[in-house]
Amino acid sequence: MSQIGPVLVDGVIYSAWLFIAAVGLTLVYGVMKILNVTHGSFYALGAYAGASLTGAWLAKGYPPMLSYAVLLGGALLAALVVAPAIERGLLRFMYAKDEVVILLVTYALFLILEDAIKLIWGVNPYFVAEPYALLGSFVVGGLKYPTYNLILVGLALALAAGLAWVLRGTRAGKLLSAVIHDPEMSRALGVNVDRFYLVTFTFGCFLAALGGSFTSPTVSVVPGLGVDVIVLSFAVVVIGGLGSLPGAALGAVIVGLVRSVSVHYLPQVELFVIYSVMALVLAIRPRGLFGLAEPRRI
């Protein structure tokens, strides 16, 4: 039986990770009404790019403390190279089609990217733990926690604050809200909606890559990394409400805490509970806890 403290700490850390991993998905859905399965691919791309670049960086003897910048750079690189190509090269021709068809297109892209990753990085695991090990650990309530996890939490908070500020405080953010509410009208008023879509998609994928990149020092980066993440992200985003950024935060917190409680008290139900919450939300309040869009149901 665990005490409440460790349960909460674990919950917070996992929630932070979930938020970073999932927020890009809800952003892309909110703006473009696309449920982007390649979100999982970008998570993996970010992890591979981050791990391999950091590995190379450290091998060359450069300062380890700068490896965090390398992780960031890896995520940025992965997103900037692949996302615009996908959006401009394929997705934008599909915008007129049904939501489910676009989802299938992103699923096809996901399959392609899974193997592309294998072709580029091979199938052997990447394990670059230095950025993680470097920061040591701290003790709370008699239990040791890696300090690295604080970075994750900090990153999540910074991300949440940053996104909130951009959406409410900047002109670009307000235009984005306009595009979310009515792309046709926005276009008619002269807003370059196509550019918004490109930027949003790239940014959303970057956030996924960021999640992967900053997780890579804590895990063994192997093929298939994105497969679990995508479906977990779906759960977080559905619970919070598709398209809602505060919803992604709330969803991350709920799933994080629920998971932490199960892992500590009844580990067998961990996944069962997470997806049950997802199904429950869909059954009772399909638009999600903070969702805006009225879902298609009778």
Add this chain to the structure above:
Amino acid sequence: MPAILDAQGLNKTFGAVTAAQGVSAAIERDSVVGLIGTNGAGKTTFINMITGYLKPDSGSIRYEGRDITPLPPRDISRLGICRSFQIPQLYSSLTVRENMLMALGILLHNAGLGGFLALGRPNVPGHDAPAEEVADRILERFGLSAYRDRNAQVLPGGMRKLLDIALTMAAKPRVLLLDEPTSGVSAEEKFGIMELIMHAVKAEGATVIFVEHDMEVVSRFAGRVIAFYDGRIIADGPPEAALRDPEVQRFVVGTLNA
């Protein structure tokens, strides 16, 4: 003569908009009633409440004495009250003939015919032949035979309207509600379409309630006119009287292009 359809004291508001205020009307069997009024006056709301698409905030609707107010569109349709739509509701991915076959198939399904264990081709309820023959017959009657194998989506406006009404009438309804049957149709075609519809109706024997903006069509075909304004009925009677009613002149006729 007892009314086949009796609406009493219907009220409906959507937030600040009053769509119906104390709307009452008793419709006689086999009558042809025209509903007139400007857009937003409450005609379509009235039809939506009768067909179960909307529930009135208060008031009741009785069909042959039975209270149908709480029923969903599906049940009301099966009782014999069917409607056509302002914007034709067709199966746009199917051909004209397939549309009709689908409608007749639903009638078979509703009656529990033609199921999994059935052998042979059962007659469509209300008709005396299997679906394929009935489909051709109805299309013939509505002048759509030439378009049989054309995709519903590519039909010209008047034909789409006719198909929508033909589908509605395939069920041989006792009460037929037509929402703007001649809208979106050229001036020359309007009368032709109404003639066709009324001819088909007379053959079946049904009560007709139709929404119409064209006063000439109304005076030609309706035996009774109910005028709406601002959610209320402002006139109710034979066309000559109703159309000359000063309020109707002011609120309905004057603002429309006849």
Add this chain to the structure above:
Amino acid sequence: MKPDRTPQLLAAVFAAVVVGGLALPQWLLFILTIACAQGLVVLGLNLLIRAGLVSFGQALFYCIGAYTAGGLSRAFGISDLLLQMLAGTASAALAAFVLGFLLARYRGIFFGLLSLALSMIFYGLIVKSETLGSTDGFNLAKATLFGIRPGEAWVRYAVLVAAASATLAAAFLAWRFLKTPLGQLGPAIKDNEIRVEYMGASVRYAIHVNYVIAAALAGAGGALAATTVGHIDPEMAYWTTSGEFVFIAILSGTGSVLAPFLGALIFGAIHTVAFDLSPNTWQMSMGLALLAAIVFLPDGLWSLFARRKTA
């Protein structure tokens, strides 16, 4: 209007499989049997897709069927293939009957997400279950048929014939169903639900029925796959399995009850060949094929055979 020769085609294919199977190598017999199993799932999925509902959770019922067969084998020593398939069908249908009350109210992406969530719930249940072998799953005994255990050399052939028989029956029943007014409602529902309701039919009821039939078929497929492979694991309920079924469905098209089996066969053949040639580009080929299908052949491969009237 060309007469519908589906029953004759089904019979011909069945005969070809039974007779031709005598001459085929063991690995090809295995592929054909798995194609039957997957084809059954996709046959059901197609019913839903016709109604405009893409389920991303058919793996739930596939897995229920598989674990029912597994349970019968492990707990009761029942290894009769046809019994297992019947039990798998029944349990999956029962689950779908209950879940259908909820699911029949959803459309579009929400239908997809809810079906996905339900399958992941089941996955979560079995993947953590020690008694069921956790991520490893467990093995099943070799199939028996009507009490007879076929000899080593004949087992695959016998299983294929049994599978083909069950598939023939299922496909024929599905074909019959699609001829009834209820079975024809799918495209109407997808096209214009309002019209369907205003003509007096219940869309929810129609969807519920299709959902149960799809689940029953998936359960049969899962039970068949379980005994054919001789092993089951939680992966059978994972979202990627559902994704494979959707892939085959899009590839085949909904034009005929034969289409899913053609699609499953092509999928199986390519999988085996491509995987042997280059295991790291297998998924990429799948993805490219799916993209090509969506863009160039929205009605699936079957539309190449059927000559449908166009506007």
